[in-house]
Amino acid sequence: MAPGINYTGLDISETMHLEAKKYCAENGLEGQTTFVHYEGQNIPFEAQTFDKIFTINTLYFWESPEAYLNELHRILKPGGKLLITYAEEESMDKLPFTSYGFTKYSPDKFEKLIRNSKFKLESNRQYVEKITSKVLTYDERKFRVGVLMC
Structure with a gap:
């Protein structure tokens, strides 16, 4: 992962959400990554x-x-x-x-x-x-x- 860039993952699958978090934890990437699980319709982020x-x-x-x-x-x-x-x-x-x-x-x-x-x-x-x-x-x-x- 590129330094100075923050990555946000968004998924409707609880399994994929947990796997992504696990992968980043195992590879020392937790500081640059955030993962959000959601229902698949309304994206839970502010505008812009x-x-x-x-x-x-x-x-x-x-x-x-x-x-x-x-x-x-x-x-x-x-x-x-x-x-x-x-x-x-x-x-x-x-x-x-x-x-x-x-x-x-x-x-x-x-x-x-x-x-x-x-x-x-x-x-x-x-x-x-x-x-x-x-x-x-x-x-x-x-x-x-x-x-x-x-």
Whole structure:
């Protein structure tokens, strides 16, 4: 972790919340980290709290994506950035478990979602990751990092 930066983790899973706290305690990172467990809708922070927010593979589970984006916008400082990392729908379709409880996003669907929010889309760049697992049925995964400006 970079010195002089404070990290805040937010999760709806009590298990993940406890695991993150345990990991940081075991690795001497407690002074730079805070973890908050919440119900998944109303983010428990004051307006304009954060400079940057980064989320990986959570977009699929947001019950009300537009409302959640606006909550993230509320807690970002003016000029703040939100980075959303998500696997493309094409790659997600190759995983059988994503048929249950996942909302999948193509680049167009993601960009439309952002246009309907308070954010401005700075970029939505594609990356390709090589997969070496024997369990998965494909050898590469396409994912994107959307960079949004407050």
